[in-house]
Amino acid sequence: MSTPRPKLEQFSGQSALIVSSAGGHLEQATRWAQLLDLEKSRSMFVSSPGAQLAAVGQSWEVAALPYVAPRAALKIASLVIPLVRIGVQVRPDFVLSTGAGVSIAAYLAAKRLRVPFVFIESISRVGGPSLSGRILVKIPDAHCFSQYDYDGNWRRAPNLLGSFRSQRLNTSFANRPLKIFVSLGTIKPYRFDSLVDAVLRVVSDQDEVTWQTGCTTRPDLPGRVNESLPRSEMEELIAGADVVITHAGVGTLLTCLEFGKFPVMGVRAKARSEHVDDHQSQIAEFLSERRLGTVIDERFRRADLLQASQFSIEENGDVL
Numbered sequence: 001m002s003t004p005r006p007k008l009e010q011f012s013g014q015s016a017l018i019v020s021s022a023g024g025h026l027e028q029a030t031r032w033a034q035l036l037d038l039e040k041s042r043s044m045f046v047s048s049p050g051a052q053l054a055a056v057g058q059s060w061e062v063a064a065l066p067y068v069a070p071r072a073a074l075k076i077a078s079l080v081i082p083l084v085r086i087g088v089q090v091r092p093d094f095v096l097s098t099g100a101g102v103s104i105a106a107y108l109a110a111k112r113l114r115v116p117f118v119f120i121e122s123i124s125r126v127g128g129p130s131l132s133g134r135i136l137v138k139i140p141d142a143h144c145f146s147q148y149d150y151d152g153n154w155r156r157a158p159n160l161l162g163s164f165r166s167q168r169l170n171t172s173f174a175n176r177p178l179k180i181f182v183s184l185g186t187i188k189p190y191r192f193d194s195l196v197d198a199v200l201r202v203v204s205d206q207d208e209v210t211w212q213t214g215c216t217t218r219p220d221l222p223g224r225v226n227e228s229l230p231r232s233e234m235e236e237l238i239a240g241a242d243v244v245i246t247h248a249g250v251g252t253l254l255t256c257l258e259f260g261k262f263p264v265m266g267v268r269a270k271a272r273s274e275h276v277d278d279h280q281s282q283i284a285e286f287l288s289e290r291r292l293g294t295v296i297d298e299r300f301r302r303a304d305l306l307q308a309s310q311f312s313i314e315e316n317g318d319v320l
Contacts, residue, residue, distance in 0.1 A: 008036070008145055008157050011118060014093035015042030019083060019106035022048045022067070023187060024250030025098045025122060030056055031160055031254070032096065032120055044090045046083065047102075050186075052251075055231035061090075067188075068102060076101045083109035094118055103132045107142055121146045123160050124250045126282035163315050164257045166291045171310060175302070177206035178309060181241040184266075185249045186214040186228055190274050192247055195266030196221070198296045199245055202305045210237055235259065243309040245296060248280035253287065262311035263293040264300075 016038050020029040026047045033043065045060050047053045048067035056062055063086050068075045079102060087095070087109055095110035096118045097103035103119055110117035119142060121133045126148055129137065137144045137153050145157035182199055184192045196218055203209055209223030212234065217227075229237070234252075238244050239259045246252045248265040256263040265284045268274035287293040294308050 005153070005155055006116075006143060007155065008118075008120075011094055011096075011116075012036045013039065015039040015090070016094050016096045016118075017044055017046065017083070017087050017090055017092040017106075017109070017113075018096045019046045019102055019109070020098045021100045021102055022050055022052050023185065024124060024252075024254070025100060026052055026056065027251035027254055028120070028123060028160065029096070029098045030060075032098065033060070035158075042090065043092065044086065046086060051228065051230045065102075076105050079105040080108045080112070084112045087113040087115075096120070098122060099130055099132050101132055104135060107136060107139065111141075116143060117141070118143045119145065120157055121150075121154075122250060122279075123147050124248075124279050124283040126286045129154075130279070160254065161257070161287070161290075161292065164292055164313050165316060166262055166311050166313055169310050169312055175306060177204065177208070178242040178305070179208045179240065180223075181210050181212075181237040181244050183212045183234070183244070183246040183249075183252050184214050184216050185247040185252065185268075186212075187249075187275070188215055190268065191216045192266065192268060192274055193218070194269070194272055194274070195245075195247060195296070198266060198298070198300060202296070202300060202302050204302070210241075243305060248284040248287075250283060253283065253293070257292065257313045258315070260312045260314065262308055262313055263287070264296050264305065264308050265293050266296050 018029050018033055020026045045056050045062045046065055049064035053062050053064055065079055065082055083105055094116040095106050097106040098120050099122050107117045119136050121129050136142045144154055146154045147157050147159045211221055211225045212229050213227055238256055238261055244256050244261045245264040248267050253263055267284050268280045270278050284295050288295055
């Protein structure tokens with residue numbers, strides 16, 4: 001008889017070594033740590049260095065390991081020994097990962113530490129698991145959870161988006177200047193020129209535009225341009241914007257929703273060499289269907305941008 005697989009709630013209140021890539025994966029990891037009420041004094045986040053990990057470090061213990069590009073197998077393997085060394089110091093009750101490729105290293109570290117391993121698939125994977133998820137779910141002692149209904153050995157976790165709803169604001173629909181924040185994300189080495197071109201078609205000379213561009217360097221951007229921004233400043237810009245235009249990355253999308261903003265989403269496409277696959281289209285479609293955001297594409301016009309500025313997001317109820 002096989003041993004029953006644990007529910008996610010069974011890990012509540014314990015300590016964890018929390019390992020994830022930066023960006024949306026780390027954003028989700030922090031939310032799961034809060035929702036599971038993990039023991040702060042004996043838990044630690046491990047991700048690549050940067051402003052995001054520094055922000056997490058204001059509330060949790062953190063450790064930085066070198067950035068690993070998606071699907072870089074040899075570099076992922078090189079993280080196992082450093083993770084084990086960190087784990088020996090932390091002595092966690094279990095290892096938690098939300099992906100991406102570093103989750104494989106996190107599983108191997110958990111095996112060396114002789115503690116359970118928990119993998120929660122990214123909320124962006126609406127239509128099915130990531131490559132890491134497809135590998136991990138085949139391992140009997142890896143406890144794999146999905147926020148959607150997958151077949152096989154996946155257990156269901158609550159959906160982090162389940163408590164959000166949109167509402168219409170009582171503001172004018174007139175063609176007025178807008179305060180716009182544009183975030184292209186920071187994933188390297190993937191540019192996102194198609195979103196820049198879409199934004200340039202719908203902004204006006206009177207709009208106040210602030211950009212976070214990542215590696216998409218351009219000489220033709222109006223307004224204030226930043227390659228990266230501290231998390232606190234990102235949050236201020238999102239909170240103060242009439243509308244946020246962003247790549248469909250989970251981290252920025254969750255922050256938009258938390259700050260009550262109805263995101264205008266640009267979708268990275270593999271065919272345009274903007275990402276390793278097309279998973280951003282899944283989360284964008286999921287949010288659009290639930291009226292939690294809208295997609296900017298070649299059909300998107302100024303009137304659509306003004307329409308998006310008429311909506312806000314509210315949160316009601318707990319996820320767990």
